[in-house]
Amino acid sequence: MIPVARLIARLNVGGPAIHTILLTQLLNPARFASTLITGTVSPSEGDMIYLADERGVTPRFIPELGREIRWQDDPIAFWKIFRLLRQLRPTIVHTHTAKAGMLGRLAAKLAGVPILVHTFHGHVFHSYFSPRKTQIFLGIERTLAKFSDAIITISPKQRQEILGYGIGTPEKVRQIGLGLELQPFVECDRLRGTLCRELQVGDNVPLIGIVARLVPVKGHVYFLEAAQIVAQFFPNARFLIIGDGELREELEARADKLNIRQNVIFLGFRRDLPEIYADLDIIALSSLNEGLPVTLIEGLAAGKPAVASNVGGVGDLVQHERSGLLVPSKDSRAFADALCDLLRRSPEERRQMGLVGRDTVYPKYHIATLAQEIERLYDELLISRGISTT
Template structure:
């Protein structure tokens, strides 16, 4: 198949990771894959894997932007010249673009719902869902049915997958060297890898760390990711008197080094489709503490593959973090079970195969 995957941009993030993994997996199976976006830091990663990138003027969040019209004409020609069989959109903007392309060319299109959406009247009036809609978790599937009245037989549940065969060891195994790179000192490290956005719940983690540090003074927090609320989070940590124990570092293309120096991984999200960084932490064998929201319970079985807490509960987060830092045996057991779950049920091979099946159904 000749497949076009669309996204607004290709900068570091969950959707870009999903596209890169999917494109690589499909290419290995003999498909010709193209990625269309406004470009970004990770385009070079596509090129290294011999996946062609189509530059589109899609730096917009508006579905009525003229940029969609320009992109439409670029892609209409590409659909013809490259004899594309499937369009696969990843965002609201690209779904609207794919909808009109599909209507005018009869090339079927699929959309992936990576999370939860506000049921605004525009989206309800002009849904622009694909011929099939991939939901990345059962919670997202239920959301599409309940809030957007998407027909259940139109939705296909395909969990995100990650490359479980790739080495989870960092480039260097020197823990001291990696810690110095991230500005960390000696002592246990609590970590989070997520964009700095209110929905990720960093505020509650920082509040929890105040309580954790009171019990375990040498503990540090490593936050990996970029975002709009960095200054707010720094001010919060400063106000709580723990800024010197918190390190904010930019998003990284390869998370293995960051994960390798963490003792506990925390994801206190207020909303989460599934959680790629949670999956990466689980694959690395880390004990994970996460909010019981969205698709996270698909990954975290409380007390078996991690610990679940209620969202916005800094007290519960602190209690869970302290318990794992003080009980290495329990943390190790949770990490072992977590890794086994990812390898068994959330492999990249499985995701690629199930996505490929959705494509074939649309082509019948």
């Protein structure tokens, strides 16, 4: 058995947590002994430990490991990761997300781990921090890349971005997409009507949904400003905000100020996403920065057309005018125009766009595909180091 340690800063609601839990469970257990190491979720975030429990994955927790830079906790987290790696003696350490990528790879190098792999699920090189802090993070990532054996990006566009920032080399930076359990979304048509009954709306009411954490980088303010414009032409439309986070109260106040509170419904964190996608007419994404957004993969797998800001790997998922419409980031008017455009099209035309989207993401981003591609990469790295693959 080949021991693998997988590190992620926290199992908060989102694609990286789903990805790492499923990969820990499903990476060929006949060949790899996988251990998931993670930190703590902040009180304002949803926790996906329930998914780990459902999948039979028992993480090793390091309470001091989290997303934010904390000068008191980070050295403790580093020391605990180092000691745990010395105990586990993995052949491969695979890190996910920025903080775990920095502390995990440094600790693994110090612990003498033979193979180091890091996955960028997104990046923090714009729309997150000040220019000075961003340059510091870039310098750290460029250094870490030099002693990483492989760097994984989750879309072709993201690979171009990472190389463009001077991180790694074309030979070292690979592209392997996300892996998700998509079958429930592919089959969600049988759940149609569930959400409409909950909301007490008829099937003639347009439902436009955005599924994302309520944090600045997701750009919900632009979604609300677009909703105000769309509501002038489609006054019965409902705009569903699925997710929670630090901006909840601010966004609710913004909806009130825009005088669209009657059109906007905050649903909070939900675990019944197939039921929600089943009744949506359009899936929306207004992010300022993205890797490969899970909400678009799920929504497209559910057969829904999308309107999304054209950032990161979004253009690798949404084919403009074929499976949805792409708009510039931070442009509320363009976002509103695209939503109105889709709402004016016939249900059959929207359905056909949804089917194109489904064919784009399924089975390409199904977890079984990811597990096979990661296994092939690990084998390649093991062979290159002269380490047995059995």
